[in-house]
Structure formats: C-alpha cells, structure tokens
Amino acid sequence: MSFTPATWPRRLRSQEWYGGTSRDNIYHRGWLKNQGYPHDLFDGRPVIGILNTWSDMTPCNGHLRELAEKVKAGVWEAGGFPLEVPVFSASENTYRPTAMMYRNLAAMAVEETMRAQPIDGAVLLVGCDKTTPSLMMGAASTDIPSIVVTGGPMLNGWFRGERVGSGTALWQMSEDIKAGKMTQEDFLEAEQAMSRSSGTCNTMGTASTMASMAEALGMALSGNAAIPGVDSRRRVMAQLTGRRIVQMVKDDLKPSDILTKKAFENAIRCNGAIGGSTNAVIHLLALAGRVEVDLTLDDWDRLGRDVPTIVNLMPSGKYLMEEFFYAGGLPVVLKRLGEAGMLHKDALTVSGEAIWDEVSEAKNWNEDVILPVEKSLAASGGIAVLKGNLAPKGAVLKPSAASPHLMQHKGRAVVFEDIDDYKARINDDALDIDENCVMVLKMCGPKGYPGMSEVGNMGLPPKVLKKGITDMVRISDARMSGTAYGTVILHTAPEAAAGGPLAVVQTGDMIEIDVPARRIHLDIPDEELAARLAAWVPPVPQFKSGYSKMFVDNVEGADTGADFEVLKGQRGNEVPRDSH
Structure with missing residues (x-):
C-alpha cells in the first residue's frame, strides 16, 4: 500500500531537512537532486x-x-x-x-x-x-x-560425501591434522568445499x-x-x-x-x-x-x-x-x-x-x-552460567556442544598466561598435560586481548589428540566461535586483565566444575586467593592513543555485554541544529 503526504499522521523527521522553502531546505534538497530525483519525492513521503x-x-x-x-x-x-x-x-x-x-x-x-x-x-x-x-x-x-x-x-558444504559445516569443519580438520588423521593436502582440498x-x-x-x-x-x-x-x-x-x-x-x-x-x-x-x-x-x-x-x-x-x-x-x-x-x-x-x-x-x-x-x-x-x-540433543540446552571463586561475576558454557562426561570434573590446571604463551607451548610433547587436566587461558577478555577474541576453544595438545581424546575442559575469559564445540568455559568475569581471580591461577592448582550445580571453583584457601590477588600487578597498557585506547579504557565486562557505559541507554533521534 502506498501513501501520499496527506495520509501521514504527523510530520516526518526528514521534513526537517527537505520540507519547505528556506535556504537550508533548498541546500539539503537541492544537492540530493543531483542524483536525478524528481521534486515530488521530497513532498513528505x-x-x-x-x-x-x-x-x-x-x-x-x-x-x-x-x-x-x-x-x-x-x-x-x-x-x-x-x-x-x-x-x-x-x-x-x-x-x-x-x-x-x-x-x-x-x-x-x-x-x-x-x-x-x-x-x-x-x-x-x-x-x-x-x-x-x-x-x-x-x-x-x-x-x-x-x-x-x-x-x-x-x-551446505560437501566433501567426499560428508557435510562440511563452515567453521565447525575447520576446527575438526585442524585437530585431525595434529592427530595425524588427515593430510595437509586433504585439508586444502576440503577448503574448496567449505564456502561454496x-x-x-x-x-x-x-x-x-x-x-x-x-x-x-x-x-x-x-x-x-x-x-x-x-x-x-x-x-x-x-x-x-x-x-x-x-x-x-x-x-x-x-x-x-x-x-x-x-x-x-x-x-x-x-x-x-x-x-x-x-x-x-x-x-x-x-x-x-x-x-x-x-x-x-x-x-x-x-x-x-x-x-x-x-x-x-x-x-x-x-x-x-x-x-x-x-x-x-x-x-x-x-x-x-x-x-x-x-x-x-x-x-x-x-x-x-x-x-x-x-x-x-x-x-x-x-x-x-x-x-x-x-x-532432543540436550534436555537442558540453554546457556549454563557458572559462578564461584574463579568467576564471581559468572562464566558461560554451552551444554549442547559439550561432553556429558565432563559436566562434573576436577583436574589440575595447566595455565597459559596469554595467547602467545599458548601458541608457543601447546604443540610441545614435553608439555606436562593429559586429558584430565584443565586448560586455562588468561588475558583474552574484553580488555586483555583486546576485544575478547574467539580463542577460548583452545585446540588440544597433539600428544592428547593422538590418544583419541577429542575434548578437555578449557577455561578462559575469551569467546569462542559459534561454530566451535567442546567443554569450553568462556567469558570468565571479572577477566584477568581487570584483576579477576583468573589472573592468579597457577599451573598445578586444582579446579572443579559442576555444571548441574552451576559451580566453578579454584581449590585453594580463601586466604591464599586473597594474597595472590593483593600481589597481582596490572599489565602495562598496550595502547597510548586511538580507538584501541578508547576501547580498553571504556569497555565493560562480558557479564554486562562488553559495551561502553557512555553508549548505554536511548539518546533518541532529535534533529541536530542546522549549521547552514
């Protein structure tokens, strides 16, 4: 159904620019007419x-x-x-x-x-x-x-008769490469099928x-x-x-x-x-x-x-x-x-x-x-929010993509101080880790990365993959791609870069997760946790200027949406004063 200006119940915002015969109206309207628009398009539609x-x-x-x-x-x-x-x-x-x-x-x-x-x-x-x-x-x-x-x-993507899911197949195949189940040549051939x-x-x-x-x-x-x-x-x-x-x-x-x-x-x-x-x-x-x-x-x-x-x-x-x-x-x-x-x-x-x-x-x-x-794939498929002394403001997990046998788990922490530390050590067969450990990644939250990158679904170490293991508990203040899967605990808040408890986890600490009870716990005495936090030194700021500094200085935690406080709320659409 089309409408003429007479049928509109009120004056439109656009008429502040285009409706009238003032110098400012002609300024706005006249310039747009250089695109070949006839005058009646500015009549109040x-x-x-x-x-x-x-x-x-x-x-x-x-x-x-x-x-x-x-x-x-x-x-x-x-x-x-x-x-x-x-x-x-x-x-x-x-x-x-x-x-x-x-x-x-x-x-x-x-x-x-x-x-x-x-x-x-x-x-x-x-x-x-x-x-x-x-x-x-x-x-x-x-x-x-x-x-x-x-x-x-x-x-749909298809490769050798099997569905290829964008992102999901990438994570699966990259793990298969490390486990020796897939060749690099096959991986490159499958690439052509992922986005068709x-x-x-x-x-x-x-x-x-x-x-x-x-x-x-x-x-x-x-x-x-x-x-x-x-x-x-x-x-x-x-x-x-x-x-x-x-x-x-x-x-x-x-x-x-x-x-x-x-x-x-x-x-x-x-x-x-x-x-x-x-x-x-x-x-x-x-x-x-x-x-x-x-x-x-x-x-x-x-x-x-x-x-x-x-x-x-x-x-x-x-x-x-x-x-x-x-x-x-x-x-x-x-x-x-x-x-x-x-x-x-x-x-x-x-x-x-x-x-x-x-x-x-x-x-x-x-x-x-x-x-x-x-x-159903999972009887309780909604996002699980875990809280405890390791995540006082919460951390999230996607039960439908996780392993049921890891929903209640206690294991020894293997800590990576940041993403570079993870990349430098994960493929080393000398890394002291097995499938019962809990992989912990720090400094990947909104302030820490910065921007909270999708690195929370850390790839498993090759020495574990070669045993046929495909999932381990992983904890971080990062995000993960929606295409990813596994028992991955994300968005841990407060994040490490803001001085959250995640910042002071040490390799060898025991960590317990209980998804049905919505609990995540760092198994050290309260006094020791407090002492570690008191001794923690904030990271040196990475950025001195530009949007990166603006972001790190203003971004809030993942638990409230990682927005800027100054951008919250409705500011309306009042027309700015015309300067012409």
Whole structure:
C-alpha cells in the first residue's frame, strides 16, 4: 500500500531537512537532486535508510548490494523514498585482532548516522555476526522505526560425501591434522568445499544465531533467519521487508515497542532450543542495555535451564542451515516453545502482530532436523552460567556442544598466561598435560586481548589428540566461535586483565566444575586467593592513543555485554541544529 503526504499522521523527521522553502531546505534538497530525483519525492513521503553492511572484505555480506535493490523495490512499492547508506562492516573472518573489538564502534557509527541524517525508518541489512548486533544496538539507541533483514546462510558444504559445516569443519580438520588423521593436502582440498556460495556460516554459528535472535526478538519478519543467501526467497524477504518498513514508519512502530523484557526472554529460550552461540549472551546483554531493559546473566541461566535443544545442527548436531530452512525454520521452533509454555505469545513483532500469530500454524517438515522433545540433543540446552571463586561475576558454557562426561570434573590446571604463551607451548610433547587436566587461558577478555577474541576453544595438545581424546575442559575469559564445540568455559568475569581471580591461577592448582550445580571453583584457601590477588600487578597498557585506547579504557565486562557505559541507554533521534 502506498501513501501520499496527506495520509501521514504527523510530520516526518526528514521534513526537517527537505520540507519547505528556506535556504537550508533548498541546500539539503537541492544537492540530493543531483542524483536525478524528481521534486515530488521530497513532498513528505518517508525517507527509508537502507543501512547496508556490504563490503568486499566482509565475504559473508558480499551479496548485500544486490539484496539492497530488492529492499529498495519494496520501499518504492509502498510509497517510500529509499536511500542506501553504507555503514561500518566488521567481518569476523578478516578483522584483527577481532571483529568484536569494533562492534561498539560500529554501533556508535550507526547510531550517529541515523540521528544526523534525514531518516524516518531504517532497514538494517546485515549478515556476518557483529553487524547484526551492532546495527540493532545503534537503532535501539535512536529509537527510529527499524527492521532487520539478514543476508542468509551459505548452502551446505560437501566433501567426499560428508557435510562440511563452515567453521565447525575447520576446527575438526585442524585437530585431525595434529592427530595425524588427515593430510595437509586433504585439508586444502576440503577448503574448496567449505564456502561454496554467498552467505554467512551454514552452521548454527554466531551469524545464524544472531539472525535467529533478531527473528525471535521480533525485529525481523517471520521466517527470515534460515533462508539461504542464494535462494530466490531471500530476495522476496528483502522486498517484503522494504514494504513493511514504510508501514512501520506510518504506525511509528519503534524498537522500544518491540524490544521488551518479554522479547528478550523469548530470544533466550529460543537460543537454547536452537543450540545457539554463546556470543548471543554478550550481544543480547548489550542490546538490552541500549533499550534500558534489565537483563542479566542470571536471566540467561534461569530461562535456559529447562529448554531442550531440538535443532539438530552443527556444531551441536548433524545438519546445516539449508536443511533447517527446508524443515520449516525458526517459526517451527518458536511454535514448539509456545506449545511448551516457554514463549510470551503476546510479544509484538515488526509485522505489527503478536509473535504467536506469526508462528502458530508453522509446520515441521523434517523431524530429524527439528527434533521432537523426547529426542532432543540436550534436555537442558540453554546457556549454563557458572559462578564461584574463579568467576564471581559468572562464566558461560554451552551444554549442547559439550561432553556429558565432563559436566562434573576436577583436574589440575595447566595455565597459559596469554595467547602467545599458548601458541608457543601447546604443540610441545614435553608439555606436562593429559586429558584430565584443565586448560586455562588468561588475558583474552574484553580488555586483555583486546576485544575478547574467539580463542577460548583452545585446540588440544597433539600428544592428547593422538590418544583419541577429542575434548578437555578449557577455561578462559575469551569467546569462542559459534561454530566451535567442546567443554569450553568462556567469558570468565571479572577477566584477568581487570584483576579477576583468573589472573592468579597457577599451573598445578586444582579446579572443579559442576555444571548441574552451576559451580566453578579454584581449590585453594580463601586466604591464599586473597594474597595472590593483593600481589597481582596490572599489565602495562598496550595502547597510548586511538580507538584501541578508547576501547580498553571504556569497555565493560562480558557479564554486562562488553559495551561502553557512555553508549548505554536511548539518546533518541532529535534533529541536530542546522549549521547552514
């Protein structure tokens, strides 16, 4: 449905720039006309900013330029005025030291882009995992009507008759190389099969998880998360999204209307059901901070405890995102949660409807991909939050990707002081370590790395792999890729670089984990722990200037989302004073 200016219930933001005959109006409007836009486009119809994270150096988002054209088509059809805006695009597979270091910078840039320009509504065109939370965070802080459309996952990878999951296969094969089970030549041949189409990771990695989180939160149209990037239905979704944002502007349907506590609770339970990435914990905590919703690690643990993991996808299971789409996608999962009393059915979505109205008729077309509850991969699939003297503010673990026999374990710590120490020693057969030990990695948190890189899923030492062992308990203040797996305890807070107890763990200390009891304990007397902490010397600051210093000086802990305090909350979208 298209709208004429007379049908709009209020004056639009964009009219502050374009509506009128003043010198400033002519300045803004006249320059844009050099692109060949006729005068009547500035007559009061909504200006829709298509915030595009396309970049040749963000390969997961490499097809978004074409997708943006379909969004534009939808906006034109609905009577809007689409203008494409390139925004900060941080790729996990190219950015160093880690894309996570730049999530907050991207969110800041997006927020200011939205506020400072004549945008009435925004389509957030995202894909690679940090682009999804960063754009939602920026949109939440301005509270301009916004809707997410993702680029979709890659098609299945295949190698010698077996599915190859992006990321997951990389970790498996690199371990097989060290164990002598695979040759380097085979590894290089398999590389060609890992990424055979445009799109994000085809596993339930962080990109697919965050696409699912956007849909579960109500910020994307129903069914968006799983459509493959090269499927024609992905382009249809983009066009429908373009149509929908125009009506959202007319209705003044804003992120604050959608991102309620109920929406976050729905997303947390959904994350458990899909076996989603631990990275979702940090991103949703940060997003909640932007809309001033009280969300904590305790909410993650409370809401996820009884949620079975029913999506049989790598890294927790067998299949890939392509099969998830064919089986019915996220609407089927949300319907299952609703039937089990685990969904706030009245939560509002960008469609203008309640989430239950969107999913109640969803059909499951493959019960080996989306499993019955009695066949779930994990009966308690939600993120487990462990606390104790080693992690007073919490640490997280993904039970669906961990080994059941290690859920209660006590072992001798083998400590790596930082990632360089780990790399220097892990392949040495003289390293005093066996499968019963607990690998501990320090200085990889938000301040320590900096940026909290995805190194928490430390590869096992070759001497252990050659014994046929494929998992050990690993503890760090780092993150891990959503495509990774294993009994990996992450996000330990406070982090080592901030003087958390992790900083003073020593090789030979005994560490006990008890996941059912949600406990992580460094087995030394309280007095000794206090003495070690009192004697601890903070690391010498690595950075003297630039964004790196800004990041390290301002980033908060993983337990609250690793955002900047100065960026929390909503600052609105008031138009800045015109300077012309």
